[in-house]
Amino acid sequence: MTNGALHPADPLAAAVSITATERPLSDDMLRRMDGYWRAANYLSVGQIYLRSNPMLDEPLAIKHVKARLLGHWGTTPGLNMLYVHLNRVIVERELDMIAIIGPGHGGPGLVANTYLEGSYTERYPAIERSRGGMDRLFRQFSWPGGIPSHVAPETPGSIHEGGELGYSLAHAFGAVFDNPDVIVACVVGDGEAETGALATSWHSNKFLNPARDGAVLPILHLNGFKIANPTVLARIGRDELTDLLRGYGYEPHFVEGDVPADVHQLLAATLDTVLDRIAAIQSAARTDGEVGARPRWPMIVLRTPKGWTGPKVVDGKPVEGTWRAHQVPIADFNDPEHLRQLEAWLRSYRPDELFDEGGKFREEFAALAPTGHRRMGSNPHANGGELMKPLSLPDFRDYAVVQSEPGAVKAAATATLGGYLRDVMALNADAANFRLFGPDETASNRLQAVYEVTGKAWMAETEANDTDLSCDGRVMEVLSEHLCQGWLEGYLLTGRHGLFSCYEAFVHIVDSMFNQHAKWLKVTRTIPWRKPIASLNYLLTSHVWRQDHNGLSHQDPGFLDHVASKKADVVRIYLPPDANCLLSVADHCLRSRNYVNVIVAGKQPEANWLSIDDAVRHCTAGAGVWEWASDEGEPDVVMACAGDVPTLETMAAVMLLRDYVPDIRIRVVNVVDLMVLQPQSEHPHGLDERAFDALFTTDKPVIFAFHGYPALIHKLTYRRTNHHNIHVRGYKDEGTTTTPFDMVVLNDLDRYRLALDAIERIPRLRDRLPDETARYWALIERHKLHVYEEGDDLPEIRDWQWRR
Known part of the structure; x- marks a missing residue:
């Protein structure tokens, strides 16, 4: 037996050769250690x-x-x-x-x-x-x-x-x-x-x-x-x-x-x-x-x-x-x-x-x-909730997008969040208990404001043109989703806090790691001596509807289905429709304990719908009627949406419907917390029957524009009174390198399709269906001819603005 296989020139070689011949254990210690073994x-x-x-x-x-x-x-x-x-x-x-x-x-x-x-x-x-x-x-x-x-x-x-x-x-x-x-x-x-x-x-x-x-x-x-x-x-x-x-x-x-x-x-x-x-x-x-x-x-x-x-x-x-x-x-x-x-x-x-x-x-x-605590079975770092200190968090309202009317201002949601995370980093610098993890995508995901207070951790070689690298950096970037997730899990389990930012399509790489962590949390909830730890927070961005430039390889919202299949006392899914809602949701998730929180938000400038106070109320409820976009009284149709791009297309469809049918009565329902759709018996966030029916009615058609695969909405709502009237549009694996609007057209999530869906399902409008169908196909043909000729969306699509 020999120890070490170092190169002769290595300065440690001498020490290793001593190790090979030393017998540091006395006869009594050897006897006792062997007995313990x-x-x-x-x-x-x-x-x-x-x-x-x-x-x-x-x-x-x-x-x-x-x-x-x-x-x-x-x-x-x-x-x-x-x-x-x-x-x-x-x-x-x-x-x-x-x-x-x-x-x-x-x-x-x-x-x-x-x-x-x-x-x-x-x-x-x-x-x-x-x-x-x-x-x-x-x-x-x-x-x-x-x-x-x-x-x-x-x-x-x-x-x-x-x-x-x-x-x-x-x-x-x-x-x-x-x-x-x-x-x-x-x-x-x-x-x-x-x-x-x-x-x-x-x-x-x-x-x-x-x-x-x-x-x-x-x-x-x-x-x-x-x-x-x-x-x-x-x-x-x-x-x-x-x-x-x-x-x-x-x-x-x-x-x-x-x-x-x-x-x-x-x-x-x-x-x-x-x-x-x-x-x-x-x-x-x-x-x-x-x-x-x-x-x-x-x-x-x-x-x-x-x-x-x-x-x-x-x-x-x-x-x-x-x-x-x-x-x-x-x-x-x-x-x-x-x-x-x-x-x-x-x-x-x-x-x-x-x-x-x-x-x-x-x-x-x-x-x-x-x-005592030096025993490895009793070390408090292996029961991180015993050591965890709450984060010092700034008031997220200070980062809000200010607007005069709904949809009047555009903002990149993740860029807005980046300013908030920057100050989370700054406030917790001395405590050293918060890190941001991501696979080479912090700047791509518009979170680069954090570099104003900390660099990217890096101990390898550096070159003159490198930017934001630092041996003291607290942003962890490496092009391995496995490594980012593993680091974050170890960080959380020993009593600290963090957030994992990832391209939506590639978070699937850690599906099995998410499984294991969710199972760990499930089991620890039944172990009294296991103290709660900070939640595992995912921010999924560069998402399916804005990966039109990278094409099908970067388009997949299916992580939501994977997460939703887990135990309700562990998982949470949030789809904030704008920057202010993202601020409210992120602050809530960073304060939470013993959950896996999944947040999906876009990084491109999009309409901001709610003031910060309205956003807080909306996110606290998890879903609600946007009264300012809805008509009073009993609706002809409920236009529901979950996700930023589906919300945009729903709002545009609402405007189209009012142009097409001036006397139409529309209710707009936006869902932020996806799990409110489940019954309370299935998820603690679920709306009770009366609250759900108050939003979605018991007998009116519901056109639901969803960020992910449509089947997930049906899975969550199948026991609801009005489920047979819920018609869901979402991603159906139709993607390519194309324009942003063409992506939604390919998947039948566009405003024209949503408007036609509503007309098809409102009984008093059935006689209009042939003309409206013809109008739909004419609009789609015009769109297709334009994007293939010009390589960009029509001006009225690109420059669209909400109006009541």
Whole structure:
């Protein structure tokens, strides 16, 4: 076994060679740490297999074994060894450290270790450190009404649902931004390392400022196999792997072996070396007061056998060190030999040496763990709501668009929001608890006002023509939606606040990450000791209706459907129709807790419909009648809309209808909070039946212009009284590179189509339908001829202005 594979000229080479030969653990410390490791392994195996007889007081029988064997063993012994070694350095160095465990299938190990350190029992008093508590600990694992097999929200000390498809390293870096005293030990599984999200996450070190941020210690855990195949990074050779990791900007330190005593010593020495290096990097940056060249941060590559210390052979087939150790190495207990093997495996950890007669972990081993909040299972950074401080927010009314009449002024909604976010940044600069995240689109999305108070975080090389780059920047831009989302999640989960700005079509890249975070929030709502965190806020802009220049590849509003399918107590969707409504919605979302808020707003100058006071009232209600655009009394038709461009087209359709049919009675209803459309029984924002019917009537036609796919409105309203009269126009996957108005024409969302829809559905106007249909097609033909000839929309479309 050797440690490190550095180039001979590297200044760290000498230190690494010492690490390879040092044995920093005394014989007594080695004995106790190995005992702690064996105890964690014993508890891990017990969780997977046993429903009773936790101390093996009687010979193991089939009645003691769970009927359904669920869980994963393969990665667990390596994680258990890392945990006890991290405990040692936390105690000796008084570190503020949390662990993020990428291999999701190490759940039993993290539960075991938090149980051994006492933090588990503090959160779950029924799982006391005794024989009875151990029995309940084992039985609850992967058991109905119990706990999941992953490192989940139920696990104290976790901010990361293990097995999340490659997000561990992004979460780790997000956790240490603006957290100068925190170190995150991030274990990256070698299967996880094959994902695109994880491969990108290595580049997070180009954004980490050692003067003001904490540190991430990546630990690449190579046990060689995924579920049924070898892993790439375990099969490319030491030199190639070293070159890869050095190319990412890290200094890899290798710990390899299968003899526990040797691995203990080498891992202890290596941890001392890398933590000394981290301390030196931070000290240099913080003492000098300025950051020089980007440091090469250390990391560890831990190579141990998959399923280490487990059965070596089962049914004549090798298990330890193979893919067969991944999940449950011994199954099918109809075979008496399997029961004998399981008992021998459990007894190989010598539990009677580790636990006293009452089932309590013996003090000589238990004393190795940190105490209080230094225990990784009790660190408050892993329960970020305990640390969260509210944002200092400016009065959003100060940024309002001022107008004399509805629609008289045009404003770019996101540019207006940019001024507000600039001052949010400024007000919270000292607290360092707010960041803006986005994939190279902050300026594109018209939020560049934030650069007036902060730059873009950047620790890589700079050139003379670069703009707004800063090692102290608090805007996080990297062309990876995965990385932006992962950073933000880690930042939120450790008690801070943020906003993710993204092109609407490409937010789908993080669909699975949104899923996991929404599930995390759902579960934590039922865990009393998990404190609420700041909401995950999305601002989706450069949206489908104003991506006419980029074409179909940039046109997709379907994230709304994805979000709306989740639990109602977690998700919120907002479609502000103008700049003032966007200000009101954004302020509300930044103040909220434990939600995923999705805001969709355009970046192009559009009509501003409401004064700021009217906008606040409208957004608070979530939907309402625009009286100034509506006729008194019972309407012939309800013209409803949700989204900025659908609102524009609806208002233009209203004007057309009044020109076509002077005695028509129209009610205009605008929806900001999409979830008000659901019944109250389905969503807490839902309008009750009387309120909904008061807006949309019980029997009149409703022409609903919607930002996204029409089916979503039907899904939300199908139980409403007047649903059979609701006719929805929205996006139907007809897009190309064309003019803004032609985009809505292609999807039948244009003002002419909406006006014709209304006439078709008002019974007293049916005799006019042939003439109005002819007029519609003449207008569409005129439009098409003009845009293909001139490359721009008709003047009356381009220069349209609302009038009553």
